[in-house]
Amino acid sequence: MKKKLYINGEWIAAEQYANLFSPYSEEKIAEIPQASENQVDEAINAAYNAREAMAQLTSYERAEILEKLVRLFHEKRIQAAQIISLESSKPLKFSMAEVDRTIETYKFAAEEAKRIHGEMIPMDAAKNGANRLGYTLREPIGVVAAITPFNFPMNLVAHKVGPAIAAGNTIVLKPASQTPLSAFFLAELLEESGVPKGAFNVVTGSGRIVGDRLVNSDKVSMVTFTGSPEVGIGIRNKAGLKKVALELGSNAGLILDDKVNLDKIIPKCVIGAFSNQGQVCISLQRIYVHENILDAFVAKFKEATEKLVIGDPMDANTDLSSLISLKDLERAKAWIDEAVNEGGNLITGGRIENNVLLPTIIVNAAAHLKVSCQEVFAPIVTINSIKDVDEGIDHVNDSRYGLQAGIFTNNINTAFKASKRLHVGGVMINDIPTYRVDQMPYGGVKESGNAREGLKYTIEEMTEMKLVVWNQD
Structure with a gap:
């Protein structure tokens, strides 16, 4: 043609x-x-x-x-x-x-x-x-x-x-x-x-x-x-x-406060992190989870991620397929390897099968690693523990990017504080940063x-x- x-x-x-x-x-x-x-x-x-x-x-x-x-x-x-x-x-x-x-x-x-x-x-x-x-x-x-x-x-x-x-x-x-x-x-x-x-x-x-x-x-x-x-x-x-x-660009962050409903949040996080192979400007890349719910969140998130259907994009059942190019596939795999070699805990994924990078979760990836501080544009998400929301806000703001961020919390005062302190173009309260409808003002600050x-x-x-x-x- x-x-x-x-x-x-x-x-x-x-x-x-x-x-x-x-x-x-x-x-x-x-x-x-x-x-x-x-x-x-x-x-x-x-x-x-x-x-x-x-x-x-x-x-x-x-x-x-x-x-x-x-x-x-x-x-x-x-x-x-x-x-x-x-x-x-x-x-x-x-x-x-x-x-x-x-x-x-x-x-x-x-x-x-x-x-x-x-x-x-x-x-x-x-x-x-x-x-x-x-x-x-x-x-x-x-x-x-x-x-x-x-x-x-x-x-x-x-x-x-x-x-x-x-x-x-x-x-x-x-x-x-x-x-x-x-x-x-x-x-x-x-x-x-x-x-x-x-x-x-x-x-x-x-x-x-x-x-x-x-x-x-x-x-x-x-x-x-x-x-x-x-x-x-x-x-x-x-x-x-x-x-x-x-x-x-962006490396969108999400904060999970203590005592939030994980069963409602997990499906959103899976979509936010892995839809279109993570090749979304506001793809969920960094998750900061209150220490009290970290283990439960990681277990549930891993379980849901491993249920995704991998394969041919033309198949109506497929959830995740190939990255846009071999160059991006090799880059993403190199970034994962760097994170693991530097002490990150690979929870699932991290492998290439049939030209597809499996959806990847890394816990405790340091802030200076490429999977944390750069835009991965791949099905990779990092999870780190926080003591409170203030610490999470500091981590989200510690970025050259500022497109969108999200926070899940049951406390209205915490939500208001986050909406003011997060240095991004859009703050999603009780939603993932990947949320967008097309009439809303969408854009970022800093290098976003x-x-x-x-x-x-x-x-x-x-x-x-x-x-x-x-x-x-």
């Missing part, structure tokens, strides 16, 4: 192609075009030239495009999920859940397209403001370059494309190299949905060619990126004055990013505020 670039409403061949392989079966599944610099420029120019047509659409018309896209996703829900599982090895049950979230995200975008507005400014509150009428408008920012990751190849794209369309912007999308099929599928659906020619473009290829061209172009008004802190910081440094929205996603909040990022003042004298 030889794919083509989508530029200015046309499917365009490339001079060079790269083979795309299934992470699980290692079978070739497609040939992916590698855009040249000239083709990236063509996509940018197409988006730049389509700005006026896109901006002139009414809120109703933009919402209609998104509503039609929602209907098409509903009709092709199973096909969409199969594409995700094929190219990323995400188990089918989780791919179906991602498609359902994608539908919801575009639905929110359609609704928010009709709610973009400014506000009245009380000009006469100032000494020199008498007889003046002031208000603000929200206008499209222009060309949005969206650079997206492999782990949610439809929903994280939706969090950039949906609000961009809702706000009246044009888009050049560079999907992750391992998951371009989802982006090409989206292009087909948007074409059918009636998006203006040139308003949406997909270019695949190397970050050095495609990514750098997008970041450096004077015709791009905003870069929105989800990925590693190292790449995100590089984009920020190159982007000049254009707006840059970054959603970056500089913006908030969630349709209303992204639209604010993707619009410019204009002030209008009328002198009525």
Whole structure:
């Protein structure tokens, strides 16, 4: 299956192609075009030239495009999920859940397209403001370059494309190299949905060619990126004055206070730690458990983890499958070995079987080890004992990241204290840090990013505020 670039409403061949392989079966599944610099420029120019047509659409018309896209996703829900599982090895049950979230995200975008507005400014509150009428408008920012990751190849794209369309912007999308099929599928659906020619473009290829061209172009008004802190910081440094929205890494922590109901918590922790092989920005990576319940928690967590079904991502019963690449598999195994050699207690997992890293639990991993202080992006979770919640908060905060954190406690005062002291973008009370619904403001502090996603909040990022003042004298 030889794919083509989508530029200015046309499917365009490339001079060079790269083979795309299934992470699980290692079978070739497609040939992916590698855009040249000239083709990236063509996509940018197409988006730049389509700005006026896109901006002139009414809120109703933009919402209609998104509503039609929602209907098409509903009709092709199973096909969409199969594409995700094929190219990323995400188990089918989780791919179906991602498609359902994608539908919801575009639905929110359609609704928010009709709610973009400014506000009245009380000009006469100032000494020199008498007889003046002031208000603000929200206008499209222009060309949005969206650079997206492999782990949610439809929903994280939706969090950039949906609000961009809702706000009246044009888009050049560079999907992750391992998951371009989802982006090409989206292009087909948007074409059918009636998006203006040139308003949406997909270019695949190397970050050095495609990514750098997008970041450096004077015709791009905003870069929105989800990925590693190292790449995100590089984009920020190159982007000049254009707006840059970054959603970056995490090693999300959870605190378990004494006397909480473990039977309710364990299933949440298993999902939080191991769904999509731990390849989730807010995957549960570090658990800090009150010393009084540590042994019981570890025993129950181990038992539940070992019941997970390992295997083919296309099987509806599979819970956990292959990591995205052999390189990531080898890295994750090396990090586990380091933790065990440095005194960590391997409770379960730690082995590779049939190209799959088994879900891994490590107790007493020191804070300086890679499994603790870096982002594992693999089915690995660490558990450490704490004397009280204050100690747990200190451990969670002892990180270069700050995306989301969670705490389970029966004490309302403890919960309030944690919500104030945890230095993260989002605190989940009596829930895992992996919890997310798509309209909430999602983002982090420190090296976890500089913006908030969630349709209303992204639209604010993707619009410019204009002030209008009328002198009525």
